[in-house]
Structures are given as structure tokens and as C-alpha cells.
Amino acid sequence: MARARKTLHITVTAGPYGSETPVSVFRLVDAALDKGYDVDVLAYEDGVLLTAKAQRQHDDPIWTDRAEHHTDAGKAHSTTAEFVARLLEKGKGAPHLNWFV
DSSP states (O other), rough: OOOOOOOEEEOOOOOOTSSHHHHHHHHHHHHHTTOOEEEEEEEOOOOOOOOOOOOOOBOGGGGGGGGGOOTOOSBBBOOOHHHHHHHHHTTTTSSSSEEOO
């Protein structure tokens, strides 16, 4: 008999760029999917802004005069909406990710 897949439920209330909480949530979701867990994320309060399409990539001004801060990823910072989109793509099949706003 097939075993039921375990599901991790997460509620996130932190909005983009205000703290490290969203990054921690993204890492947790990614790791859970890698380990075979289905994941349900409920974005609540400021957390709904993590998927806002109105976000724009921006350059970090420190890179204009400090080459040591430049990375292979380039100067543009990904938006939280782009991170969520990548996770949703990863969680399309099994294991599955649901992101509720």
C-alpha cells in the first residue's frame, strides 16, 4: 500500500525586504520539496506582497564603486515574486506546492 505524502503547512506574514523571514521561508519550502513533502503556504497580512507583480528588479548602488560586491548573478536583485514563481514551478508536480494569498 502506498504511503501518503507528508504535508508541511506554513503561514508567512512578513512582507518583502523588511526582514530575513521571507528568505527563510523560501529556503524551507525548497528543502521540503527536495525531501518529498507537499507544501501549503498561506501568505497573510504583509506576506501577500511577496507575490506582487508590481515589484521591479533594482540595482544595488554599492556595486557601482565596489567591484568586490559584484557576483556572477549580475547587479539586478531578484524580486520575491520571482522567487515564489520559481518555487511554484518546482512544486508543480509531486511533491506539490500550494501558495495561498
